[in-house]
Amino acid sequence: MQFFTLSIAFFASSIYNVCITIHRKEVYAMFKKITGSWFEFTHHNIPEGKYLNPVCRHFSDEQWEAKIAEMAHIGMKYLVLTCSALAYEDKAEIYFDSDIYPAPVDFACKNPMEVMFCAADKYDMKIFVSVGFYGPWTHSYENMTSETVKETAFGAMKRMYELFGKHPSFLYPIDQPPYIAVEAKPAFLWNYPDETCIDGHYDENFIKYCNAYSAHSHEIDPRLKTLIAPYGTCILKADDHFVDQLKRLDVDIVAYQDEIGVRKATTEQTGGFFKALREAHDKAGRSALWADMELFEFEGDVYHSALIPAAIERLEKQIEAISPYVDEILTYEYIGIMNEPGTIAYAGHPDSVDYYRQYEKLLKAKGVR
Numbered sequence: 001m002q003f004f005t006l007s008i009a010f011f012a013s014s015i016y017n018v019c020i021t022i023h024r025k026e027v028y029a030m031f032k033k034i035t036g037s038w039f040e041f042t043h044h045n046i047p048e049g050k051y052l053n054p055v056c057r058h059f060s061d062e063q064w065e066a067k068i069a070e071m072a073h074i075g076m077k078y079l080v081l082t083c084s085a086l087a088y089e090d091k092a093e094i095y096f097d098s099d100i101y102p103a104p105v106d107f108a109c110k111n112p113m114e115v116m117f118c119a120a121d122k123y124d125m126k127i128f129v130s131v132g133f134y135g136p137w138t139h140s141y142e143n144m145t146s147e148t149v150k151e152t153a154f155g156a157m158k159r160m161y162e163l164f165g166k167h168p169s170f171l172y173p174i175d176q177p178p179y180i181a182v183e184a185k186p187a188f189l190w191n192y193p194d195e196t197c198i199d200g201h202y203d204e205n206f207i208k209y210c211n212a213y214s215a216h217s218h219e220i221d222p223r224l225k226t227l228i229a230p231y232g233t234c235i236l237k238a239d240d241h242f243v244d245q246l247k248r249l250d251v252d253i254v255a256y257q258d259e260i261g262v263r264k265a266t267t268e269q270t271g272g273f274f275k276a277l278r279e280a281h282d283k284a285g286r287s288a289l290w291a292d293m294e295l296f297e298f299e300g301d302v303y304h305s306a307l308i309p310a311a312i313e314r315l316e317k318q319i320e321a322i323s324p325y326v327d328e329i330l331t332y333e334y335i336g337i338m339n340e341p342g343t344i345a346y347a348g349h350p351d352s353v354d355y356y357r358q359y360e361k362l363l364k365a366k367g368v369r
Contacts, residue, residue: 031366032323034293036078037071037334041095041112042104043307044086044137050299050306052336055347058108063345065119070340072123074360075369078330079120079169080229081130084113084156089136098159100134100152113164120169127169128227131157131213140196144209154216161220198232202245206230214250227253229292229330234265238276246284253288254281255330260318261294261310262302267317274325291326293318295337309337309355316362 042057043049059067068079085094085101094101096113109115113129120127134152135143143149164170196206214226228249233256236242246254256277259265265273274291281289295315299306319329336348338356346353363369 030323031319031368032326032329033075033363033366033368034295034319034331035328036076036080036330037295038082038292038330038332039068039071039079039116039335040082040333041107041109042086043336044083044133045303047304048298048307049336051308051349052347056335057104057106059345059347060108061115064109064112064115065122066343066345067335067347068116068119068125069123070338070343070345070356071334072125073340074334074338074356075363076125076334078126078128078328079116080128080227080330081113081116082333083133083137084130084160085132085134087133087136089138096160096163098156100156113160117164117167117169121167125169127167129160129164129170131160141205144196145205150212153213157217157220196230196232198230198236200235200237201242202230202249207245207249211248211250226251227255227290229255229257231257231259231262233257233273233277234259234269236273236277238280243280243283246280247286249287251287253290255290255292255328257292257332258294258318258322260314261296261298261307261332263298267314267321270318271321271325274322278325288327289325290328290330291322293322293329293331295331295333306349307336308349309351312355312358312362315359 040056043052046053071079084096085098086092087101092101093104095103097111103110117127119125131153133143134156135146135149196203210226210228217226228251256274258270258273260267260270274289277289281287295310296307297310297314299308322329337352338359339346339348339352340356341353343353360369
């Protein structure tokens with residue numbers, strides 16, 4: 001996966017009644033299950049979406065609900081919406097009621113984000129809502145520095161807050177926050193999908209970008225918090241300068257891409273990467289450490305061919321490598337890579353049903369199902 005994600009949220013707890021800072025559990029499970037996934041109505045990279053896009057664009061309301069139910073059945077509680085709008089060089093579409101872009105004319109589901117929220121409410125899931133792509137998705141850096149894109153995205157944030165803030169999946173109490181606790185208030189979740197690479201260290205313009213969006217989100221509601229999912233995990237330097245950047249970066253959760261699906265890292269390497277990140281995050285004492293684990297393999301060339309299920313043996317090694325160091329494991333992505341047996345919402349590679357079965361069997365074998 002190669003796009004940056006920033007999510008804004010505010011978390012609540014029915015257990016913690018006082019303000020508590022982000023903290024790390026003393027003991028980490030050695031094998032964690034996947035607790036969330038990126039989610040999309042259509043995949044932005046057309047070759048990658050070979051097995052996904054032609055089907056999903058024709059999903060009915062009932063099929064979208066069934067797809068979210070599948071994710072809940074396999075133990076997921078977080079959806080990270082990749083895009084609430086999708087812009088290319090020559091066209092764009094939007095997935096909620098707005099005059100920013102036109103709605104997709106070929107969608108069978110006419111109000112996809114509302115359907116998503118209703119399904120997530122029903123299955124007690126939480127949604128990180130996207131505030132992108134409001135510039136061409138291939139122009140991530142330009143989107144992060146463009147005043148026009150920023151103004152459009154800020155307007156979209158306000159509109160989505162008005163439309164969807166009533167939903168428990170968007171405005172909810174977290175019952176048992178595993179690694180983050182704040183004062184007992186409802187939670188509201190955002191996701192920004194423009195991506196950055198941590199080339200050794202964070203680009204300072206990226207930090208400005210994150211902080212500007214965080215400041216705006218706090219104007220909407222001061223309880224809002226943030227999540228980002230950058231790439232470059234395999235080349236970042238978790239040194240004192242990096243720790244200083246973490247302290248200045250106004251985000252609450254960082255879910256680093258493990259970069260195995262895009263063939264930049266191996267399962268033998270990622271444990272070391274995340275161990276160093278754990279130490280850096282503990283020193284910074286600010287943002288929680290999550291993982292964005294890549295569930296896919298490419299059918300052919302990286303970024304220029306379809307996303308397909310990876311070998312279950314690779315997935316097991318991926319989880320084992322990072323589990324000791326991270327608070328939660330999110331994945332890119334369930335849809336298109338897994339399908340529950342018998343689903344009415346089949347979308348993805350022919351091996352995706354068997355992959356679901358294999359993952360379910362793995363969870364049972366590890367005692368975390």
